[in-house]
Amino acid sequence: MLQEALAVWTKIYAINLVRYFLFSGVAYLIFYVFFKERFAHKRIQKKDVDKEKIKAEFKYSITSLMIFAAMGIVIFFGKKVGIFQIYSEFSEHSIAYFFFSVLAAILLHDTYFYWTHRFMHLKWVFPKVHLVHHLSNNPSPWAAFSFHPTEAVIESAILPLMLLFLPMHPIAILTFLIYMTAMNVMGHLGYEMYPKGMLQNPIGRLNNTSVHHNMHHRLVNCNYGLYFNVWDLLMKTNHTKYQEEFERVAASERVEIEPSPVNG
Numbered sequence: 001m002l003q004e005a006l007a008v009w010t011k012i013y014a015i016n017l018v019r020y021f022l023f024s025g026v027a028y029l030i031f032y033v034f035f036k037e038r039f040a041h042k043r044i045q046k047k048d049v050d051k052e053k054i055k056a057e058f059k060y061s062i063t064s065l066m067i068f069a070a071m072g073i074v075i076f077f078g079k080k081v082g083i084f085q086i087y088s089e090f091s092e093h094s095i096a097y098f099f100f101s102v103l104a105a106i107l108l109h110d111t112y113f114y115w116t117h118r119f120m121h122l123k124w125v126f127p128k129v130h131l132v133h134h135l136s137n138n139p140s141p142w143a144a145f146s147f148h149p150t151e152a153v154i155e156s157a158i159l160p161l162m163l164l165f166l167p168m169h170p171i172a173i174l175t176f177l178i179y180m181t182a183m184n185v186m187g188h189l190g191y192e193m194y195p196k197g198m199l200q201n202p203i204g205r206l207n208n209t210s211v212h213h214n215m216h217h218r219l220v221n222c223n224y225g226l227y228f229n230v231w232d233l234l235m236k237t238n239h240t241k242y243q244e245e246f247e248r249v250a251a252s253e254r255v256e257i258e259p260s261p262v263n264g
């Protein structure tokens, strides 16, 4: 049994690392290495990210993913004894249900994240649990899983909790995890790629942006949401300057520098 648990853990940890390197690594290469100048006008905080902070983000993230993989063992054995609602045959539910389960997982996670995040910002919880994530006041994509081990447990607990009552196919779980990683990396990107005016649209404003989470890292007690802005709107926890800050970055234009004419 121990050997089986170790094999499951290794496999899930490998998948987690691939997800992390693929999304955070590619985003880092595009925005921080190859096209840094090309996207300079979309940078949210103009100063460069401290290299030492990137190292810390990386170290904490790969450790957190070990804990995420350990949660995978809980799910694996829990499924064996029938605690979790994972179905392996597509025919067990309709294709419409498959898509519904992914959407439901995203909405449930959004609510879970908002409220556990508010909890972690309580004065007596913050230094012990959430401060590590806030060491990145100008986050890079490598900060996506930069958590204290206790926070990693809280963040990864959503999946087993959901699977207690929401039947999901393994491919639906994987789709949800890929979406989660992509959105998480976007929140820590340090660049805003959404179009200007998006927050003036009643549907567009429900979507969270990179500026939204970047402000959370810089200003701390505001903008707690994950995928959507619904909870921040309902609880009035958006920063008063959020829309203004988004527009400032999203509307900034790239300045083309003309090559100087050759004299003589």
Ligand SMILES: [Zn+2]
Pocket: 117, 121, 130, 133, 134, 216
């Ligand atoms: Zn926070």
Ligand SMILES: [Zn+2]
Pocket: 133, 139, 187, 188, 213, 217
């Ligand atoms: Zn963050």
